Amino acid sequence: MATTEQPARHVGARVPRKEDPAMVTGQARYTDDLTVPGMLWVAFVRSPFAHATIKGIDTSAAKAADGVVDVFTGADLADDFAAPIVCAWPIVDDIKIPEHWPLTKDKARYAGDKVAMVVADTRAGAKDAAELVEVDYDPLPAVTDIELALADGAPILHDDLGTNLSMTWRHSEHSPVPARGKPEDVFPAADVVIKEKYRIQRAVPNAIEPRSIIVEPSPAQGEFTMWSATQIPHIVRTVLTLMTGVPEAKLRVIAPAVGGGFGSKLQVYGEEALLLVGSRKLGRALKWTEERQEAFVATTHGRDVVQEVELAADRDGTLRGVKVRIVCSMGAYMQLLTPGIPLLGAWLYGGAYESDAYDLEINGVFTNTTPTDAYRGAGRPEATYCIERAMDALARELDMDPAELRRKNFVPADAFPNHTIVSGLIVDSGDYHASLDRLLEALDYEGLRAEQKARRERGDNRLLGIGLSTYLEMCGLAPSRVAGAIKLVCGLWEAAQVRVMPTGTVQVMVGVTATGQGHATTFSQLVADQLGVEIDDVEIIAGDTKQMALGMDTYGSRSLAVGGIALHLAGEKVVAKARAIAANALECAEDDLEYDTGTFTVKGTDKTMHVKEAAFAAWTAHALPDGMEPGLEATHVYDPPNFSWPAGAHGCVVSVDTETGEVDIERYVAVDDCGVVVNPAVVEGQVQGGVAQGIAEALYEEAVYDEEGNLSNGSMTSYLVPTAAEIPPIETHHTVTPSPTNPLGVKGIGEAGTIASPPAVINAVIDALSGLGVTDVQRPATPQNVWRAIEEARQ
Amino acid sequence: MRRTTLTVNGVRHELDVEPRELLVLALRDHLGLTGTNIGCDTSSCGACTIHMDGQSVKSCTVLAVQADGAEITTIEGLASNGEMHPMQSAFNEHHALQCGYCTPGMIMAAVGLLQENPNPTENEIRSDLEGNLCRCTGYHNIVKAVRAVAAG
Known part of the structure; x- marks a missing residue:
């Protein structure tokens, strides 16, 4: 039967998510929801000291406790590991990467460092027994501040390295x-x-789902299945093979529903390796679920950077040069990507602006703190904060309007496509003036400036501030050759497989795993249009290394810009094969067929064949062209030729109470250009959530260590993850400059909100107070920090 | 172990629980109702919000034995006759969830909110949901969904 009616286009439509019905009814299955027969529970003993020599560990009382199966120390497991925890991004040849074992043996180097692993028959029993492990610590002085860690006489974390400085990367030398x-x-x-x-x-990062891991061994086959709340099941599989010697083909890693990641689950954690090794040793299934206060010290942190920036400019505001030196905390050890995180911003400290000269120096320093690694935006929020704050400072110095200064220096739209920016990378496309114009119009910028002036003139103690952030970011990570050139040990291609079933439904296997981004819906929209099927006829399979062995997983806003392109190109191969089947069946040349949304039509006739019919023909294989393989499916592995380059303009309007230092966001407006939009609802959701996280960094959140190196606000009662009462409504707008790099014209949107928003907020606070002489405020801009900035300016 | 009777989503259960067992673990581990999630250990995040005798409560702050004799509704019991509750549909329609982990608690809290205040202002919705954290959505669409249900 020929299908002649064309279904509506799905790309660009606000399609409600397919993921939601299971999630809103409690049927979604996260790792902690799963149970395996005979499963034992794990708890970890963690150092309460930030820095201490371990003189001895007595596990006898814990081992004797009811229900305890075994207790392991680092020494007990010395022969069970083939390699320590892997750092996959040694960004310079002479980088110092200390040995990092899942259970530390000699010293504890941060409060939370794992010392022993307890296995018991219940969750509570494991936790109780962990308290019975007696560790003889000899406390040492600790250092948690980046700059103090580099000072003479600072406590040295890794004695064998002799220094806390891990590496120095210079753009002029290493780019x-x-x-x-x-x-x-x-x-x-x-x-x-x-x-x-x-x-x-x-x-x-505080993803609301804490980490959770289950490992089930099949001892007779030597096989292991791991369920883990991870963004990166494929990388976990490969790295755990390196660490434990379990062959990759015998290790299946499944990421079931995952409750947010934001970079903190872009990691191969010691706990994952320990559960795998423990289950191999005991021949039993093991489970561990992190508690929130444990997560505060045990799951990677983000940011913790000091930046010194210099801008050179002409008197008329023309930007001439950008020079930056940053010092970044690595934490106590290197995790998977720790030293590479600042590198993700290393070409972006010049922002969306033209200038003549650029250099950046990155220093990585060990401190007695939880290791840092990716946190939403990873390196790019830091770069954007630096240049956007500095542009405002330059505008103040020149007595120019900050919007005007930006407009004067933007890379012009006619420089694209493929313009080499000052730092040397090639940006695909963009129209930065258009985004800013759209923002200023949406804000009524002139009106706001008039209101600001009026409030100042009448001596209002609630001053108005307008902050701009016109960001440029790179995502769609990444061309594998570039990854190699900057010393990442893996490639960053992505894979997809499309299989049209005999009955016309479509199975799609993708290598990227969702942690809330809506992949199943967005990818189904692409496939539905490409193959002319209904969205509900598309089944997206992901997050299971046995069902989809190829994949480089999810981070860097790459799911659509890399994974989606792999999917599109696999679909193109399916269409090409279906075309050959249709030409054979309709007795014409392939060139005589027109194709539109699933249907082949012989030009100038009403003879048609649908992809679904071709799939059935490919399954029966009764009358395929000579030599053609039965079945209608294809795989594509896509290595992007360039990064993709989203950009945009965010504006924040605040009232600052000069008496209390309280900041109230009156409006937040985001204009983002992420190229072609597949699902506007999903894109807006990413922006709103990303902006909220950036506002949180600007106004509320900070991990505070005391002098002894304890995380003093390590729970959700004292670390202020903002609620609906703090986060304002977020207005979203879009401009669209399709990326010329990929056939869908898409760029990525997962991190833009978090990248753009902190400088918009802080610039607004400073703008409000600039009449009082305020030029800086410490992040987060709490009432106390704002009040202090006002008082300092008054003196 | 203490014998405890819970009526959950209309079904009566008799459980033997340790006196220190939290209600949320009794629901998850004993009854297999894993829709109610655990996001923190300090009663801060609200992922475990359920209804107990008609009130929305955080089931991590209640001991299972304290709930002896109570009528409990969890996210699994909110739909009726296979039809999603209007709040569940509104969350889908307004894209009020991403990773879905806070969602069961957020929906239970939102339903409780409208039971107490059927016509809340946007500010009332925002302050009433203060006990429930979401890290994905920025709350924008959650507020939209609750407003839509309130408007009918």
């Missing part, structure tokens, strides 16, 4: 692409040079 020019050729003759220093406080 595979050169900058347009050198700062030393520009700064001495510049009309104006500004120097600023910013501190980006440490943040705790």
Whole structure:
């Protein structure tokens, strides 16, 4: 039967998510919801000291406790590991990466460092027994502050390294692409040079689902199945093979429903390796679920960077050069990508602006703190914060409007496609003036400036501030050759497989795993249009290394811009094969067929064949073209030729109470250009959530360590994850400049909100107070920090 | 162990629980009702919100033995006759969830909110949901969904 009616297009439509019915009814299955027969529970003994020599561990009382199956120390498991925890991004040749074992043996180097693992028959029993493990600690002085860690006489975390400085990376020395020019050729003759220093406080990602892991062994086959709340099941599989010697083909890693990640689950954790090794040793299934206060110290943190920036400019505001030095906390050890996180921003400290010279130096430092790694945006929020704060400082220095200064320096739209920015990378497309114009119109910028002036003139103690952030970011990570050139040990391609079943439904296997992004819906929209099927006829299978062996997983806003392209190109192969089947069946040349949304039509006739019919023909294989394999399916592995480059303009309007220091966000407006939009609802949701996380960093959240190295606000009662009462409504707008790099024209949106928003908020606070002489405020801009900034300016 | 009677989603259960067992673990581990999630250990996040005798409560702050004799509704019991509760449908329609982990608790809290205040303002919705954390949505669409249900 021929299908002649064309279904409506799904790409670009606000399709309600397929994921939701299970999630809103409590049927979604997260790792902690799962149970395996005969499963035992694990609890970890963690150091209460930030820095201490371990003189001895007595596990006898714990081992004797009711229901305890075994207790392991680092020494007990010395022969069970083939390698320590893997750091996959040694960004310079002389980087110092200390040995990092899942259970530390000699010293505890942060409060939360794992010392022993207890296995018992119940959750509570394991936890009780963990308290019976007696560890003889000899406390040492600790250092948690980045700058103090580099000072003479600072406590050294890793004695064998002899220093807390892990590495120094310089753009001028290490970037595979050169900058347009050198700062030393520009700064001495510049009309104006500004120097600023910013501190980006440490943040705790706080996905609402804590981590959870189950490992079930099949001892007779030597096989293991792991369920883990992870963003990266494929990378977990490969790295755990390296660490434990379990062959990759014998290790299946499943990420079931995952309750948010934000980079904190872009990791191969010691706990995953320990459960695998423990289950191999005991021949029993093991489960561990993190508690929230444990998560505060045990799951990676983000940010914790000090930045020194200099901008050179002409008197008329033309930007001439950007020079930056940053020092980043690695925490106590390197995790999977720790040293590479600042590198993800290393070409972005020049922002969306033209200039003549660029250099950046990155220093990585060990401190007695939880290891840092990716947190939503990873390196790019830091770069964006730096340049967007500095542009406002330059505008103040030149007495220019900050919008005007930005407009004057934007890379112009006619420079695209494929413009080489000052740091040397090639940006695909963009129209930064259009985003800013749209923002200023949506804000009524002129009206706001008038209101600001009026409030100042009448001596209002609630001053109005307008903050702008016109960001440029790179995502769609990444061309594998580039990854190699900057010393990441893996490639960053992505894979997809499309299989049209005999009855016309479509199975899609993708290598990217969702942690809330709506992949199942977005990918179904793509497939539905490409193959002319209904969205509900598409089944998206992901997050299981046995069902989809190929994949590089989810981070860096890559799911659509890399995974979606792999899917599109696999679909193109399916269409090409269906075309050959249709031409054979309709007795015409392939070129005589027109194709539209699933249906092949012989030009100038009413003879048609649908992809579904081709799939049935491919299954029966009764009358396929000579030599054609039965079945209608294809795989594509896509290695992107470039990054994708979202950009946009965010504006924040605040009232700041000059007496209390309280900041009230009156409006937040986001204009984002993520290229072609597949599902506007999903895109807006990503922006709103990302902006909320950025507002949280700007105003509320900070991981605070005391002098002894304890995380003093390590629970949700004291670390302020904002609620609906704190986060304002977020207005979203879009401009669209399709990426010329990929056939869908998409760019990525997962991190843009978090990248853009912190400087928009802080610039607004400073803008409100600039009349009082305030030029800086410490993040987070709590009432206390704002009040202090006002008092300091008054003195 | 203490014998405890819970009527959950209309079904009466008799359980033997340790006196220190939290209600949320009794629901999850004993009754297999894993829709109610655990997000923290300090009663801060609200992922475990359920209804107990008609009130929305955080089931991590209640001991199972304290709930002896109570009528409990969890997210699994909110739909009736196979039809989603209007709040569940509104969350889907307004894209009020992403990872879905806070969602059962958020929906139970939102239903409780409207039972007490059927016509809340946006500010009332925002302050009444203060006990429930979401890390994905920025709350924007959650507030929209609750407003839509209130408007009928």
